[in-house]
Amino acid sequence: MKLAYWMYAGPAHIGTLRIASSFKNVHGIMHAPIGDDYFNVMRSMLERERNFTPVTTSVVDRHVLSRGSQEKVVDNITRKDSEEHPDLIVLTPTCTSSILQEDLENFVERASQTTVSDVILADVNHYRVNELQAADRTLEQIIQFYIAKARKNGDLVTAKTPEPSVNILGPTTLGFHNQHDVRELRKLMADLGITINAVIPDGASVNDLKTLPQAWFNLVPYREIGPLTARYLQQEFNQPFVDITPMGVVETARCIRQIQTLLNQQGATVNYEDFIQSQTLHVSQAAWFSRSIDCQNLTGKKAVVFGDNTHAAAITKILSREMGIHVAWAGTYCKYDGDWFREQVKDFCDEVIITDDHGAIGDAIARVEPAAIFGTQMERHVGKRLDTPCGVIAAPIHIQNFPIGYKPFLGYEGSNQIVDLIYNSFTLGMEDHLLEIFGGHDTKEVIHKGISADSDLNWTSDGLAELNKIPGFVRSKVKRNTEKFARERNISHINVEVLYAAKEAVGA
Amino acid sequence: MTLAEAAPQALNFDCETGNYHTFCPISCVAWLYQKIEDSFFLVIGTKTCGYFLQNAMGVMIFAEPRYAMAELEEGDISAQLNDYNELKRLCEQIKRDRNPSVIVWIGTCTTEIIKMDLEGLAPKLEGEIGIPIVVARANGLDYAFTQGEDTVLAAMAARCPTKVVESETEERNAIQKLLNFGRKKDEIAATDTEYKDHAPLVLFGSLPDPVVTQLTLELKRQGIKVSGWLPAKRYTELPVIEEGYYVAGVNPFLSRTATTLMRRRKCKLIGAPFPIGPDGTRAWVEKICTVLGIEPQGLAEREAQIWESLEDYLQLIRGKSVFFMGDNLLEISLARFLVRCGMTVQEIGIPYMDKRYQAAELALLESTCNEMGSPLPTIMEKPDNYNQLQRIQDLQPNLVITGMAHANPLEARGISTKWSVEFTFAQIHGFSNARDVLELVTRPLRRNQALANLGWEKLVADV
Numbered sequence: 001m002k003l004a005y006w007m008y009a010g011p012a013h014i015g016t017l018r019i020a021s022s023f024k025n026v027h028g029i030m031h032a033p034i035g036d037d038y039f040n041v042m043r044s045m046l047e048r049e050r051n052f053t054p055v056t057t058s059v060v061d062r063h064v065l066s067r068g069s070q071e072k073v074v075d076n077i078t079r080k081d082s083e084e085h086p087d088l089i090v091l092t093p094t095c096t097s098s099i100l101q102e103d104l105e106n107f108v109e110r111a112s113q114t115t116v117s118d119v120i121l122a123d124v125n126h127y128r129v130n131e132l133q134a135a136d137r138t139l140e141q142i143i144q145f146y147i148a149k150a151r152k153n154g155d156l157v158t159a160k161t162p163e164p165s166v167n168i169l170g171p172t173t174l175g176f177h178n179q180h181d182v183r184e185l186r187k188l189m190a191d192l193g194i195t196i197n198a199v200i201p202d203g204a205s206v207n208d209l210k211t212l213p214q215a216w217f218n219l220v221p222y223r224e225i226g227p228l229t230a231r232y233l234q235q236e237f238n239q240p241f242v243d244i245t246p247m248g249v250v251e252t253a254r255c256i257r258q259i260q261t262l263l264n265q266q267g268a269t270v271n272y273e274d275f276i277q278s279q280t281l282h283v284s285q286a287a288w289f290s291r292s293i294d295c296q297n298l299t300g301k302k303a304v305v306f307g308d309n310t311h312a313a314a315i316t317k318i319l320s321r322e323m324g325i326h327v328a329w330a331g332t333y334c335k336y337d338g339d340w341f342r343e344q345v346k347d348f349c350d351e352v353i354i355t356d357d358h359g360a361i362g363d364a365i366a367r368v369e370p371a372a373i374f375g376t377q378m379e380r381h382v383g384k385r386l387d388t389p390c391g392v393i394a395a396p397i398h399i400q401n402f403p404i405g406y407k408p409f410l411g412y413e414g415s416n417q418i419v420d421l422i423y424n425s426f427t428l429g430m431e432d433h434l435l436e437i438f439g440g441h442d443t444k445e446v447i448h449k450g451i452s453a454d455s456d457l458n459w460t461s462d463g464l465a466e467l468n469k470i471p472g473f474v475r476s477k478v479k480r481n482t483e484k485f486a487r488e489r490n491i492s493h494i495n496v497e498v499l500y501a502a503k504e505a506v507g508a
Numbered sequence: 509m510t511l512a513e514a515a516p517q518a519l520n521f522d523c524e525t526g527n528y529h530t531f532c533p534i535s536c537v538a539w540l541y542q543k544i545e546d547s548f549f550l551v552i553g554t555k556t557c558g559y560f561l562q563n564a565m566g567v568m569i570f571a572e573p574r575y576a577m578a579e580l581e582e583g584d585i586s587a588q589l590n591d592y593n594e595l596k597r598l599c600e601q602i603k604r605d606r607n608p609s610v611i612v613w614i615g616t617c618t619t620e621i622i623k624m625d626l627e628g629l630a631p632k633l634e635g636e637i638g639i640p641i642v643v644a645r646a647n648g649l650d651y652a653f654t655q656g657e658d659t660v661l662a663a664m665a666a667r668c669p670t671k672v673v674e675s676e677t678e679e680r681n682a683i684q685k686l687l688n689f690g691r692k693k694d695e696i697a698a699t700d701t702e703y704k705d706h707a708p709l710v711l712f713g714s715l716p717d718p719v720v721t722q723l724t725l726e727l728k729r730q731g732i733k734v735s736g737w738l739p740a741k742r743y744t745e746l747p748v749i750e751e752g753y754y755v756a757g758v759n760p761f762l763s764r765t766a767t768t769l770m771r772r773r774k775c776k777l778i779g780a781p782f783p784i785g786p787d788g789t790r791a792w793v794e795k796i797c798t799v800l801g802i803e804p805q806g807l808a809e810r811e812a813q814i815w816e817s818l819e820d821y822l823q824l825i826r827g828k829s830v831f832f833m834g835d836n837l838l839e840i841s842l843a844r845f846l847v848r849c850g851m852t853v854q855e856i857g858i859p860y861m862d863k864r865y866q867a868a869e870l871a872l873l874e875s876t877c878n879e880m881g882s883p884l885p886t887i888m889e890k891p892d893n894y895n896q897l898q899r900i901q902d903l904q905p906n907l908v909i910t911g912m913a914h915a916n917p918l919e920a921r922g923i924s925t926k927w928s929v930e931f932t933f934a935q936i937h938g939f940s941n942a943r944d945v946l947e948l949v950t951r952p953l954r955r956n957q958a959l960a961n962l963g964w965e966k967l968v969a970d971v
């Protein structure tokens with residue numbers, strides 16, 4: 001048992017559901033108690049999704065505990081098949097099903113005999129993997145399933161496309177700025193003259209998976225989701241992949257050069273150097289920013305970085321290599337993949353921290369007193385407490401991290417966005433300090449105007465105590481209305497009863 | 509209003525598959541730790557439970573809440589680790605860091621399935637660490653959302669002192685008072701002469717402190733003294749409950765607490781409609797008065813006054829239809845209030861329907877419908893969200909009260925929605941808060957007015 005207040009990565013089933021609901025016309029059925037469908041709320045809220053989240057629950061309740069859930073699961077699968085006609089149903093185990101040890105594989109077998117849709121059981125164990133690992137595995141599993149199916153049907157498409165083409169593997173629903181990243185990657189590929197063969201799983205149809213092998217290569221923008229699939233496709237079809245995250249000017253160039261190499265190895269003759277040059281100098285403002293006086297002022301400022309592998313590593317490199325900022329430590333919560341992270345950032349920070357204990361991270365922040373923090377929502381709140389500005393660079397996230405405006409982190413536009421994020425974090429901190437040094441704003445005391453300022457009315461102590469229970473942002477309004485009410489009725493002492501009488505009278 | 513007058517078969521009760529969205533009952537820690545200021549809630553479960561709480565509690569989670577997960581690992585499941593020692597280690601840590609007056613263990617699905625004997629372990633550990641440990645099995649296998657509070661309060665009911673040990677309670681309180689030097693006692697100061705002579709009354713249900721004050725005052729106007737509330741602001745201030753006391757519930761989801769108070773504490777339950785809406789509040793006060801043998805004073809005028817102040821909102825909803833998908837057990841009371849407001853209720857989905865505990869409320873719903881000439885709605889227990897969405901598509905209600913999972917998709921299809929969970933966190937009880945309920949109910953309708961004629965009500969491809 002461990003005492004935990006906060007977790008960075010969610011439980012395994014969240015990862016599976018993120019994959020399932022990213023595809024078009026794929027339905028997830030959770031084998032879970034009634035309270036576990038919170039995924040639908042998150043998707044509907046955070047992504048402001050217009051469509052119903054294609055996830056239902058095969059409810060585990062008392063009856064199921066005594067009788068087993070075979071009938072129920074099979075019924076739910078066949079029912080969903082006839083109601084929604086999905087291409088694929090993914091039966092998703094949860095922590096509860098992990099310990100019930102029922103033969104879910106067998107249920108899937110039985111159900112799929114009567115369904116039109118394909119049915120698979122997600123191969124994830126709650127106690128062994130987290131959200132990210134589960135997502136990576138589920139994506140691979142679905143790809144494997146449809147490649148095998150196409151092989152059996154003899155309609156696998158293995159011949160390469162005439163022109164260079166790519167599969168982008170990994171963007172999912174509820175991924176940090178993934179929607180924007182996809183758009184940016186599409187644009188980047190178009191600029192490079194590369195056709196997009198498929199983006200998987202975001203918005204893809206499982207029926208198109210049989211054409212994956214026709215792409216010249218795979219691009220895996222994120223470290224956490226997609227690598228298993230890329231490796232599988234390399235093994236099966238000798239399809240190469242690029243797993244350099246194009247985040248920041250230097251890494252974007254490195255990613256493009258790697259693509260160039262792969263394409264030329266397969267007989268293309270592309271040279272992207274001019275493109276990289278012009279984008280770097282003229283399209284992205286990040287290179288110019290690094291030479292500007294603004295950025296000069298940031299030289300040697302201290303920052304700390306914490307997040308998932310992809311974002312924390314990339315941001316660390318950007319801060320250190322592209323802006324001359326001193327990264328006191330960089331950390332990741334992807335403990336299962338810590339060696340990779342260490343390798344990536346070791347030359348760009350003083351210290352590497354690998355933990356999923358938010359308390360340890362909070363302490364580490366307090367210890368080095370950085371001028372700015374780049375982390376998750378949790379670090380943002382640590383920053384608030386320590387009066388240190390924070391830019392959010394990775395999940396866990398909330399609704400603010402699903403902006404409607406175009407805000408990619410990848411590619412050249414992404415580098416612009418990141419500059420803004422970083423620069424704004426630091427200047428805010430600087431302004432704060434200046435204010436403090438010069439005694440702050442001179443308007444600290446809000447000057448009261450109007451009748452309620454010097455009031456002829458008395459608040460009794462119980463009335464005042466009750467008033468203070470009213471949330472701060474409406475308190476003054478309630479106070480004003482109550483006093484108005486009292487004045488109109490010649491009440492000179494406002495007690496708790498007057499307060500509520502006033503509330504009823506005016507609906508304050 | 510008595511049960512005999514109402515013909516329960518007139519309301520149409522139905523039951524579906526139970527495939528609906530709701531919050532896990534462990535969510536009750538979110539409001540109960542705030543209510544009971546010296547408590548600490550330990551949820552003994554998995555990452556799934558933690559993830560839910562972390563996301564559902566939103567920003568509260570950053571405020572160092574007095575709650576934590578005891579996250580079960582593989583070793584706990586396979587019983588390689590000793591439950592007692594593990595819990596002891598964690599509870600000692602909690603004692604060291606927070607020193608609460610009570611630790612509430614929330615049992616979850618996992619502790620149920622692996623049959624961890626929390627009720628057996630608690631008394632032993634309690635003796636060892638010197639802090640009361642209350643066990644509530646608020647899991648998703650058995651309960652929905654607000655029923656979580658019911659399981660906690662039922663467990664707390666057993667801890668309420670009796671007069672026999674009152675001196676000891678006084679002592680505990682005395683120490684507490686010393687510790688809270690300067691803290692004001694929130695009880696409404698009143699001399700006993702303002703009260704009529706009646707048997708002691710204890711109210712149960714967790715409400716925000718301002719609402720507690722309001723309802724207490726409401727009864728004080730009738731000369732009724734509230735001897736205590738379950739729960740109180742602090743665990744150390746749990747009310748004295750003796751055999752023969754009267755108890756009344758303020759929320760419709762407290763059946764187990766009511767049963768515990770009746771069976772184990774030998775209290776007499778006042779079965780009344782719940783004080784939601786001016787009609788409900790009046791009926792609640794009236795029923796309490798009647799049972800305590802007090803002639804209610806001025807209630808009709810008071811109710812009329814409130815209705816009058818609601819008129820601007822009533823104009824917006826009169827004649828409109830509403831559909832409750834059902835997820836928090838407040839549905840019957842809210843529906844009853846909205847029918848009185850002039851709305852037509854098409855369906856009342858509800859997770860669980862205790863016809864005995866809610867008898868008076870059901871009777872009031874029925875008579876309200878008859879008086880308003882409104883058709884009697886179907887009460888759909890354990891609804892099936894998929895089927896409900898088909899019915900909503902057919903009926904095209906003016907308002908659907910539903911969870912967040914369906915709200916945005918319905919809005920995109922041109923159906924106005926109100927997020928049901930807000931009703932559990934807003935202040936909706938008593939005369940004073942009737943307006944707040946309607947503020948919530950009318951919000952989507954007011955939004956519709958504000959955005960009328962823009963021509964973009966339906967925003968999905970397939971409708």
Ligand code: SF4
Pocket residue numbers: 033034035036095096532533534553554556557558560615616617618646647648649
């Ligand atoms: S339904 Fe069960 S497993 Fe899920 S969060 Fe609730 S208690 Fe935990």
